[in-house]
Amino acid sequence: xxxxxxxxxxxxxxxxxxxxxxxxxxxxxxxxxxxxxxxxxxxxxxxxxxxxxxxxxxxxxxxxxxxxxxxxxxxxxxxxxxxxxxxxxxxxxxxxxxxxxxxxxxxxxxxxxxxxxxxxxxxxxxxxxxxxxxxxxxxxxxxxxxxxxxxxxxxxxxxxxxxxxxxxxxxxxxxxxxxxxxxxxxxxxxx
Numbered sequence: 001x002x003x004x005x006x007x008x009x010x011x012x013x014x015x016x017x018x019x020x021x022x023x024x025x026x027x028x029x030x031x032x033x034x035x036x037x038x039x040x041x042x043x044x045x046x047x048x049x050x051x052x053x054x055x056x057x058x059x060x061x062x063x064x065x066x067x068x069x070x071x072x073x074x075x076x077x078x079x080x081x082x083x084x085x086x087x088x089x090x091x092x093x094x095x096x097x098x099x100x101x102x103x104x105x106x107x108x109x110x111x112x113x114x115x116x117x118x119x120x121x122x123x124x125x126x127x128x129x130x131x132x133x134x135x136x137x138x139x140x141x142x143x144x145x146x147x148x149x150x151x152x153x154x155x156x157x158x159x160x161x162x163x164x165x166x167x168x169x170x171x172x173x174x175x176x177x178x179x180x181x182x183x184x185x186x187x188x189x190x191x
Contacts, residue, residue: 011130015120019148051094058093061103062086085110096162112150119144 013026020026024035041047062082069077085103088110092098102110119140123129135141 012120012124015123018144019116019120019151051090054093055090058086058090058103061089065103092158096158097165098158098161109151109154112147112154116144116147116151119147 016026022031024032024039027035062085065082066077082103089100089103092100092102100107100109122140123135123144129135129138129140136145
């Protein structure tokens with residue numbers, strides 16, 4: 001079934017919207033199709049080719065961590081956590097030219113994303129927390145709002161920094177010009 005018509009869990013989407021917004025991840029139908037058509041050119045192989053070195057550096061950081069864990073005798077590895085951090089590291093470097101060092105050291109941003117994930121999962125499992133009115137009066141609702149604010153503030157700060165650095169790199173942003181696919185990844189944060 002195509003993703004454009006695949007049913008989405010409305011309840012979970014409602015819980016995620018305050019955190020993730022209404023972009024391609026949570027949208028459906030015509031809105032999803034429009035966003036997908038806009039993003040598709042940015043992921044053409046020729047567009048992504050210049051970013052391969054960045055991807056490789058991020059993977060090498062992850063691999064070095066695994067080697068270190070193995071040398072210490074660790075027999076268990078949470079692949080999801082490591083691959084998620086490597087993906088976030090790559091995305092932040094490619095999209096925002098931002099090096100968070102999220103794979104090398106703990107950060108409040110990563111801890112907050114993990115907290116948001118746990119809060120959404122917990123809310124999904126407790127029927128009384130499905131009602132917004134009750135949820136936002138609860139301690140978990142307060143934590144969720146606080147965590148959303150922290151994540152949004154961090155993202156806004158990274159975007160503002162990127163907006164300020166683009167002109168110093170000779171990239172002029174005009175509301176009348178359509179960005180080329182090559183520029184799209186750098187400007188994706190504005191859409």
